[in-house]
Amino acid sequence: MNNWYIDGLQKDKQSITADWNRHKQSLIAGVEVREVKNVIKSNGHLTEIYRKDWQLDDSPVDQVFQIMMQPGGISAWHAHESTTDRLFVTLGTMKIVLYDSRQLSPTFGQINEFLVSDLRPQLISVPPQVWHGVKNISANAALMLNLVDKAYQYDDPDHWRVPADSPAIPYTL
Numbered sequence: 701m702n703n704w705y706i707d708g709l710q711k712d713k714q715s716i717t718a719d720w721n722r723h724k725q726s727l728i729a730g731v732e733v734r735e736v737k738n739v740i741k742s743n744g745h746l747t748e749i750y751r752k753d754w755q756l757d758d759s760p761v762d763q764v765f766q767i768m769m770q771p772g773g774i775s776a777w778h779a780h781e782s783t784t785d786r787l788f789v790t791l792g793t794m795k796i797v798l799y800d801s802r803q804l805s806p807t808f809g810q811i812n813e814f815l816v817s818d819l820r821p822q823l824i825s826v827p828p829q830v831w832h833g834v835k836n837i838s839a840n841a842a843l844m845l846n847l848v849d850k851a852y853q854y855d856d857p858d859h860w861r862v863p864a865d866s867p868a869i870p871y872t873l
């Protein structure tokens with residue numbers, strides 16, 4: 701009997717698996733995710749960030765840079781014609797959202813949403829031409845590394861943007 705139902709109620713769908721992995725979201729074509737476990741040490745912990753032998757993608761690491769984001773800070777939407785980003789949150793918790801606008805892609809129109817944190821580290825490889833946006837959902841400043849396969853070209857940045865509230869991307873950060 702559901703005589704206790706009220707307007708607008710919704711039943712939860714599965715969000716997590718029995719071993720605490722996020723219920724499978726099918727990845728946008730070309731996106732790779734590598735979950736990393738923190739190695740607890742007597743004086744803190746150690747976290748691997750990138751290894752070539754993880755074979756996440758075929759391209760090298762040409763540059764590594766770090767972004768510090770204020771609490772609640774949003775940096776969106778970005779895309780690169782030929783550069784692969786590999787995003788790794790080293791401090792805090794960030795929401796990383798991807799959108800596939802590639803018309804010939806098998807995952808055209810798809811959104812991927814990741815909650816990434818130093819508590820549960822992940823390396824996310826974002827292929828070229830996939831839109832991405834990030835939001836610091838922590839109460840403190842967050843740090844994110846980007847390990848790119850083509851170093852930043854000061855005189856000709858491989859960087860396209862649309863505003864964070866662009867109706868062209870069906871997601872509100």
Ligand SMILES: Cc1cn([C@H]2C[C@H](O)[C@@H](COP(=O)(O)OP(=O)(O)O[C@H]3O[C@@H](C)C(=O)[C@@H](O)[C@H]3O)O2)c(=O)[nH]c1=O
Binds near residue numbers: 833
């Ligand atoms: C990437 C980069 C930027 N810059 C300069 C350019 C600019 O004046 C300033 C800020 O750079 P951006 O506008 O690219 O930063 P931002 O808008 O925060 O974009 C960054 O955010 C994330 C989510 C991405 O995906 C990245 O590709 C990255 O470019 O720093 C460098 O000097 N060296 C670099 O390697």
